[in-house]
Amino acid sequence: MAADSTATTRRPAVEGWFTMPETGSAEAPRLIGTRCAASGTYFFPPERVMSRAPGFAGAELEEVTLSNRGRLWSYTDAQYQPPPPYIPVTEPHVPFCIAAVELEAEKIVVMGQVVAGVTIDDLEVGMEMELVLDTLFTESDPDSGEATEVVVWKWKPADSTGAAG
Amino acid sequence: MSGNGTVEQVAVLGVGMHPWGKWGRNFVEYGVAAARAALDDAGIDWRDVGFVAGADTMRNGYPGYVAGATFAQALGWTGIPVTSAYGACASGAMALEAARQRILSGMCEVALVVGADTTPKGFLKPNAGERPDDPDWLRFRVLGASNPTYFALYARRRIDLFGATADDFAAVKVKNARHGLNNPYARYRKEVTAADVEASPVVASPLRLLDICATSDGGAAVVLTSMDYARRHLGGASPEVRVAAISTVTPTFPNTIIEMPEFATDSAAGIPAPERTFKQAIGDAAYAQAGLGPGDVEVAEVYDLSTALELDWYEDLGFCGPGEAEKLLRDGVTTLGGRLPVNPSGGLACFGEAVPAQALAQVCELTWQLRGEAEGRQAVTADGGHPLVGITANQGLFGHGSSVILTR
Numbered sequence: 001m002a003a004d005s006t007a008t009t010r011r012p013a014v015e016g017w018f019t020m021p022e023t024g025s026a027e028a029p030r031l032i033g034t035r036c037a038a039s040g041t042y043f044f045p046p047e048r049v050m051s052r053a054p055g056f057a058g059a060e061l062e063e064v065t066l067s068n069r070g071r072l073w074s075y076t077d078a079q080y081q082p083p084p085p086y087i088p089v090t091e092p093h094v095p096f097c098i099a100a101v102e103l104e105a106e107k108i109v110v111m112g113q114v115v116a117g118v119t120i121d122d123l124e125v126g127m128e129m130e131l132v133l134d135t136l137f138t139e140s141d142p143d144s145g146e147a148t149e150v151v152v153w154k155w156k157p158a159d160s161t162g163a164a165g
Numbered sequence: 166m167s168g169n170g171t172v173e174q175v176a177v178l179g180v181g182m183h184p185w186g187k188w189g190r191n192f193v194e195y196g197v198a199a200a201r202a203a204l205d206d207a208g209i210d211w212r213d214v215g216f217v218a219g220a221d222t223m224r225n226g227y228p229g230y231v232a233g234a235t236f237a238q239a240l241g242w243t244g245i246p247v248t249s250a251y252g253a254c255a256s257g258a259m260a261l262e263a264a265r266q267r268i269l270s271g272m273c274e275v276a277l278v279v280g281a282d283t284t285p286k287g288f289l290k291p292n293a294g295e296r297p298d299d300p301d302w303l304r305f306r307v308l309g310a311s312n313p314t315y316f317a318l319y320a321r322r323r324i325d326l327f328g329a330t331a332d333d334f335a336a337v338k339v340k341n342a343r344h345g346l347n348n349p350y351a352r353y354r355k356e357v358t359a360a361d362v363e364a365s366p367v368v369a370s371p372l373r374l375l376d377i378c379a380t381s382d383g384g385a386a387v388v389l390t391s392m393d394y395a396r397r398h399l400g401g402a403s404p405e406v407r408v409a410a411i412s413t414v415t416p417t418f419p420n421t422i423i424e425m426p427e428f429a430t431d432s433a434a435g436i437p438a439p440e441r442t443f444k445q446a447i448g449d450a451a452y453a454q455a456g457l458g459p460g461d462v463e464v465a466e467v468y469d470l471s472t473a474l475e476l477d478w479y480e481d482l483g484f485c486g487p488g489e490a491e492k493l494l495r496d497g498v499t500t501l502g503g504r505l506p507v508n509p510s511g512g513l514a515c516f517g518e519a520v521p522a523q524a525l526a527q528v529c530e531l532t533w534q535l536r537g538e539a540e541g542r543q544a545v546t547a548d549g550g551h552p553l554v555g556i557t558a559n560q561g562l563f564g565h566g567s568s569v570i571l572t573r
Binding site: 013014036039040041042043044045052053054073074075076077078079080082083084085086087096098100105106107108109110111112113120124125126136152 | 287290291293295297302303305306307308309310311313314317318319320321322325326366367368369370371372418419421423427428429430431432433434435436
């Protein structure tokens, strides 16, 4: 890989919340949740200690991946740069959208940033959205200068051809 | 008005506030000023207070975390027990509830409840440091989601589900700005037009800067007493204003509406969602405790963190059905002069949020409204009198919310 001097390492913004298929892989990224099999309840972020479904405290939690498509429950944008610990990615701030998407099978609404380039006018409650991975910000090692891409899940309006997952 | 409540009442003998603003002074100063005003209003000496409940502030160091003791020390230690409560926007109501419990259990006759805050400039944000296990920290880092992000998600739902418009949201601001014009405790006392709102920049679509409340410095205090004490203190007369209900309920699993500072809702895949949402449950519990219903309410102070959120409260408190809030507003029902004025104080639109003081400020305003002392902003009932029943409502981070019902 010596030829590829621009290669950066990637790390998830939060450990254990989503899968990170290799760049260029055909595999779609997924949020990682847990499921309380006894009650049928899902948890995202993944609940690891105990089921929060009242009455199922002793139930086992299994790790599952969640649907990577859902319906837009609501949306907004960040016209102003959010305060720290948000890490600015552009100077000046470029507004981005934030979506809350309802996953049908899991009956859960999951928030996420929307990929760059999508504006409020492109969104409508009820439209189909799909999960992608994108850069949250890039950090560089203060000694080596080596860059690490910090990756996060984002929502984007679904390609109409894709199969619901 | 007694209602048919399930919990014994306590008397509100005194209320007091320090004006809201961006004064930049120590929060203790505001709390002490409010406490002294409330004690004066009650005609009660500090040395006769048997319990202090403080509502905490998270942004003013250790004294803010032990607000009860901080205010007791500032007023002069008298050896009484104290407590300090934190419940985000509901902190003041939690402190009030601690005081009521103390009185109803017979452990004291007079309790002082105080909340005050000094706020930083700009968006409320989490305390500094790397805290990836704290969802309130993580939502800023990972989502870039500030508080207005969440308010905007709810506002967008009103637009897409109920046909609400930006004009409706602006009309809430215009109404509240007018209500607060003559309120000496309000920070903003200036007419706002719909054009002003429209000209303000979008913060989180569809909400503009003037749709979203500021953060302020301020302080509020309430003196509660037992009904027996109040009658003795008043020479046999009944206390005019009473606490008929304090609701501080939490959500019921699964909570299917996204809430600050969460990344996701609970899942309703296994256990069906409760019939009533969290915000509806906050009001339900208050009504049940008071033995009253939405039809009894004649004045309300609700949390207008955003203009659109005020409309949500009309429905959640049962003033109208789902999707009917805009009509209630347009018909003038919730404007002073209407049947059910909402936020006659001017609300957060005129105050800006001073978190631990705000739920108590709502109680102060309702007390003045029920006494007929809300000069320049008095709610008037159909018979020309002043209200018999008022309700407050608020909701904040981490499953906190409260509603207080006052009656006379």
